[in-house]
Amino acid sequence: MSAKTVEDIALTLIPGIGVKGVVHLLEVFGSAERVFAASEEELAGRAALRRDLAQRIVRREGFAAAEREAAHCVRHGLGAVASTDGAYPSLLRETPDYPHIIYVKGDPAVLAGPCVSVVGTRDASAYGQKMCARIVHELVERVPGVCIVSGLAFGIDAAAHRAALEAGGATAAVLPCPLPDVVPAQHTALAREILERGGALVTELHSQVKQKGAFYLARNRIIAGLAAGTVVVESPCGGGSLMTAHCADGYGRSVMAVPGRADDPSSRGANLLIRNHKAQLVLSAADVVEELMWDVDLPGAAARAERARPELTAAEASLLASFPASDAVTLDELVVRTGQGAPELSAVLLGLEMAGAVRQLPGNRYLRLL
Incomplete structure (x- = not known):
């Protein structure tokens, strides 16, 4: 070297x-x-x-x-x-x-394209595995060069990697151990297949680190950091995937969750993310792509593009004109740009959101859509 x-x-x-x-x-x-x-x-x-x-x-x-x-x-x-x-x-x-x-x-190049993290419980149900496979298959089919990122753990993580491979897509596993070791060891064959299909295994840990089982939470921040958004498919309230979602939210990335049965402990964490407005409810790859605002040709995209522009009030049009062309802007920045108070702007922003003119992002930021 x-x-x-x-x-x-x-x-x-x-x-x-x-x-x-x-x-x-x-x-x-x-x-x-x-x-x-x-x-x-x-x-x-x-x-x-x-x-x-x-x-x-x-x-x-x-x-x-x-x-x-x-x-x-x-x-x-x-x-x-x-x-x-x-x-x-x-x-x-x-x-x-x-x-x-x-x-x-x-191949680290797989991480240079569009990436989505898919995480969830180790104790995955048949429903969770089915939804995971469906969303991953659709993403691989519809988003050129997409890479599915997960942690190679039992349950949803392994299901996400396998679904990507089955669909002919790229996938990357972030490990809580130094390479070339694999944790869990039972997924050594899966790790080998990821490499054979052009994917990658990633860790921040050097070989001189002593594995003491303390690196899972630190690993989760990398899973979140590599991707434009994180999808949680089944998670109990104390699951590690909720930490990944928390990291993604802290980084200003999109957090999404697949809803589960109300009485299912394995879905309680994911359902709470949705209920508490910490995650966007998603049921398909189309929902994921829409949340991430990726410009790909999904069914219905043309119809959405042809919709008439909404009618805005004078206050809404004036506030929309103060937005930058492409970058997200915070409420505090809008206060400075317009000279108006935060409560007044919040009411106008709500109208713009309902009209589909702006979208609120994590961190109290707003992005212009029109």
Whole structure:
């Protein structure tokens, strides 16, 4: 591996500097190379690091371990993709706690196209597996290059990967363990098939991490971060998939859920997401595509496009004109743009939503649709 790759790996292996610490250093200096070229004074001053941490970087304490990790990657055919590399997934890079290095077995290019995360309970019912397979099959058929992202766990995760493979699509599994190991081990054959079909296995964990079962929740943020939206198919109230949904919402990504029976404990979490307006109810790939506002040719799309523009009040038209052409805008930004109060704007925004002119996104943001 190149010297640059070793430097990138070494930055993540400096004792005492965690994921967000690495993100902070990259924001200040721009690259691992520049971090290691900085003096102790620069690290303590510009980056506001504690002296002991700055000294560890200056002493290049992570380099011996990084050399071992680079050798491990070569030995097992793994790629170490840094966040400053062009191959790094752009959506993951937008999250505030992205891992600077992801270790990939397979083709990282599958994560460059449109991605949807599909997660759910390990104790999946026949209904949950059927709905998962239906939505994934339809997505693969109708969205060119779509990649289905999940966690290779029992239940819905495995069903999502298998459905993508059956439909001839790409899928990526985010693992809570270092590669080339697979967790759960019972899904080693499924992982092998994912690779054989052009997919990828992904982890942020290097081989020198001791697996203590503490990485599942951290893994879930990557599942959420890789995708434009997360679909929850069956989840109890305490399921890990709800954490994935929470992460997706925190990243400003779309959260969707398939409704289940009201008295089914395995669907209680997903149903609560819908009831509490934390997730959009979806029943098909068409619903997912509409929620993500992807421009693909789905049945009924032409008819929707031909609908007459809604009639807006003067206040609604004036507020709509203050929206940027493509980017989402927050309520606070609209207050500044218009000089009007938040309560007054909220009432007008509700009218615009009902007219289909704007859509509310997570984080109290609004996107113009017309």
